[in-house]
Amino acid sequence: MVPVLARRTWPGDVIEDALRDFLAKVIKVPLPPKIDDLRRYLGRAFRNHCIDVHEARSRRRETLVDAAAGGWEPPSEDGVSPATLVLEAERGRHLRAALQRLEIADRIVLKLDHAPELLDDDEVRWLADRAGMEPATIRQAVTSAEDVHDLTRVFDPEDDNPSDPQDRRKRMERFRRRRARARDKLRALLQEGE
């Protein structure tokens, strides 16, 4: 439920606090009646709660986080329109097809950056061959990576020093450029498919 980007850029305790408060609220405060799609509703409510907690922490506004426990977002009375659902399903299909058409290295870069759990066996094997390791070791390295820098070491096993700030900066910059190229290719494929 928490985007990789947020996990990476937000202080860990903000997300933890938000999740704890949110679960307490789910238990204590009855959900509104007439929720069409509970998964979508709770996903949005959790996202909104995280943003409220973040705003309260940054003191940009006196967000009433405590008061918010008294209520829930009003569910959409009009529901999600059927056309929207069709559009979303189509977009998902396009994305899957476009990802499959990407070269494997591009696909891996995007997955490592945004959703490492999506790496399939072929992709893990590709990484393993490149690094001269066993696929299980690669899976372990992906699972235990603490930040993007750790993930870039899975993709790009160059022998640099992870504790040298300059090496780290260079590596990250190299990965960002690689990711931008992969993203542009993905977008071009998505546009082709429209």
Place this chain on the structure above:
Amino acid sequence: MSSWKHPTIGSIEPLPRGMRPAKVWKHFYDQSQHWERLCGRDVASMRREAEAVVGIQRDHREALPLMDRKRWDRTRDLLGRHHDAAYAPAYQAEMASPDALWTRTQDAQHRHQVLTPNAVFAVVQVDGWNWVVTAFRPLPPIWGLDWDEVNIRRYAADYFRKETGMHGDNLVRITAENLQRASTAVPRSAQDTWWLASAVGYGRLLAHHSEVANALAAAETVLGEAPAEVVAELARALDWDGCLRHLADAMKDSRPEEAEAVLATAEELLVAASVVATETQTDAFCAEAEALIAWLPAEWSHLLDRAASRREALGSPDHPVYRLWSAVEDAATGAAMRELPPVTRPVARLADAMIAARPPWRRWRARVAQLAMGTSAAVVEWIRSSLDGIHVARPAPVMGAAGNPPGSWDVLGRPAPEAPCFKLFVVDEANPDGLEVTEHFDLAGDKLWRIDPGDEAALIILVASLKPIRDGDLESVLTEAGQRDDVFVGTRELSPPR
């Protein structure tokens, strides 16, 4: 509330009931948008009345707070009345103007945009029937300065051009025009300086185009002659906090229009700020904006294209605008990818254990969505009212029944008055192909079917038309509906009581 008919798009409904309170609160009560000039009503009094019910001041609180059920009901009723009495008549009258500018084609999200002569920007969703999803008056991201109608219209015209037709050539031409227009006189106020700073900011980004470079030189000269105090006044008035508040609220919204608007505004802010503000301010803004943009939901992945085209058009990697749109691209790509089914999942996620997967009968909703729906507003309203009236009846308490597991529940309903021809189906786990319950759906309000407590939810499909529909199963009825232009199909999900 009545709909209004556009000559080519057709009938356009006002904002749906569920969206009215948030839009009235955010836009109609926004003093800087000056809706009183369009609707001729005392909007300030209406706002004060709403503040008393909501319990907070509207100033700097653009989003309604969460509130308990009782307060929410009162808020929804009051803001709904203000919508019907003043806001909707104003935006509908504006949209009906023959001088309103409409986009010729729908965008990828099946929407039209319109800019009215008095600077109301509205978005219309084309989705079976057509309905307004937002209506507001775009304003520069500046606080504490009041804008007259001439300046509001000028900004809105630029905003509309950028939102609807922006690609490289247009951007160059518009920037060159804005540079020429802003350099005719040395600015004497913060407002004048805004136009000049904005034009120069875009001009610097596009200075590699000769058309822009020529006009930019003259504008830079005029900017150099501007009194330091008005430049400083503009720098102080740039609404960094307001823009971030708006962004946070937009990221919490269920639809993308507010996010689209605030991202456009954030771009304007960063461009003008690059001329008059400090790098520290823009860096702080970008860092905060990135943290919020990270939450962009998968349903808004269309923002990837918008972000990429803006980044490519405005191109300089060192500019904060590049950073802004790159963050949107990252978040949109990441959000779309998160929605893909994971290949490996070592342990079940808590959310999956708590929340059941989407029901298998979603195919019927998709099927309904593909039907062309062109029928009278009366039939549409009848379907909505009839579907709303269907409910689960709780059984009366029985002596000694405490602790017994609940059985299935009766679902009751009756058609709204003045029924057209109709057929009613239920799709649930036991009836994945649809169970027809038309004969039970009568004025007696009898039981339609029984819903099992173990069911996640059931889908009710109501098909109505002016002429009779042939008997048959759900598949054949929907096939017939697809071949006729007088049939309308509505759906509703119903869950067993928790």
